Amino acid sequence: MTDTTPTYSGPMRVFSGVQPTGNLHLGNYLGALKKFADLQKAGHDCLFCVVDLHAITLPVEKGALVSQTRQIAAAFMAAGVDPAKSVIFPQSAVLAHAELAWIFNCVARMGWVERMTQFKDKAGKDAERASVGLFTYPVLQAADILAYKATHVPVGEDQKQHLELSRDIAERFNREYGAPGFFPLPEPMIQGPGARIMSLKDGTKKMSKSDPSDLSRINLIDDADAIANKIKRAKTDAEPIPGTVEGLEGRPEVANLVGIYAALSGQTATSVLAEFEGKGFGAFKPALAEVTVAHLAPITARYRELLADPEGIDRVLADGAERARAVSEPVMQDVRRTVGFWGA
Incomplete structure (x- = not known):
């Protein structure tokens, strides 16, 4: 080869x-x-x-x-x-x-x-x-x-x-x-x-349209309320947000959410972690939902417009x-x- x-x-x-x-x-x-x-x-x-x-x-x-x-x-x-x-x-x-x-x-x-x-x-x-x-x-x-x-x-x-x-x-x-x-x-x-974006319900599995749970993914057609609800219910753990990328090891769900935030906001994972270090998911998840909705809303609107023609x-x-x-x-x-x- x-x-x-x-x-x-x-x-x-x-x-x-x-x-x-x-x-x-x-x-x-x-x-x-x-x-x-x-x-x-x-x-x-x-x-x-x-x-x-x-x-x-x-x-x-x-x-x-x-x-x-x-x-x-x-x-x-x-x-x-x-x-x-x-x-x-x-x-x-x-x-x-x-x-x-x-x-x-x-x-x-x-x-x-x-x-x-x-x-x-x-x-x-x-x-x-x-x-x-x-x-x-x-x-x-x-x-x-x-x-x-x-x-x-x-x-x-x-x-x-x-x-x-x-x-x-x-x-x-x-x-x-x-x-x-x-x-x-x-x-x-x-x-x-x-x-590589992972499931919201299992950070070891890739996000997939074939997953029986719709809560495992954010669909491009989802509205703001659906997105916020899915992020709110996304699996995490009991520990706060770490300050370094190394701190994400062994925490696949947290690493996935941080990666999504970084990709949608145009930041690095390091800068996201610096912003949220020590905070809980009660603070992080609403911020992630806001970033996700802001980024996807115009894309979803355009997607629906195109599908109508x-x-x-x-x-x-x-x-x-x-x-x-x-x-x-x-x-x-x-x-x-x-x-x-x-x-x-």
Whole structure:
């Protein structure tokens, strides 16, 4: 396996995708959506994809994909991604993803894919009944990235292994087909606080829309009262706020709330702790609720406004798909020639 030491020195093209599973929450916003907007503001060439092909690796309710795709696109825009500056599109509308995934299935090695831990986590003990698509999911991820010759991918810790596989596939393709440097080796971008937001009820588990308790997460659609109530009822402990980051060790719920405050207020955890050192949660939780509501209220309002205009979202997705095809098709023409397909 290759490492992920940065090697690329040319202009940055950023690719990232979000599954259309609905019910977006604070973890999705801080871990992905807000960072997407920040990457756009930094002037990078960005493509943001609603990965509906990935969504069908597990059962999906009939008819849900279209509405959930619109929800993700609306969330991108509500969080500050401008479709005039970045490409927002549905994965299934660009055939390069599926075509390149097949080619990469023939480049990747079984041993590489078998080492991917996410398949084991999702398939559980019933792996033999899981879809082949769930197993080869990371290969499609590699195709998603490399169909655009993306050089950088914002990832959480749980996706770093998949990005390493993308680098391995790119490197092997370049070597096997005698095309050195054809595909860049995409580099991970792990950006600052908010990369991993945990459940409000269990600080050892990631905030998740699949958690049966709605109190475990703050949904992007929640109003101010709902947010305040969830923060008020968030799990903590009996000790006061510590004065140092080291003091958060062994206190996962407290560390999570401090991290949320830092990410939403634009501060470091150290500065938050300095402000609240020695105080109890009767003081900290109302302050956290105030910061959270102030930050999310305009985003939630814009999100609801966009969802009320599905035709407008569809225009954005159609335009984005056309622009994505314009980038990927020249790459795929070169791939076909490099592989040696008839007519290429």
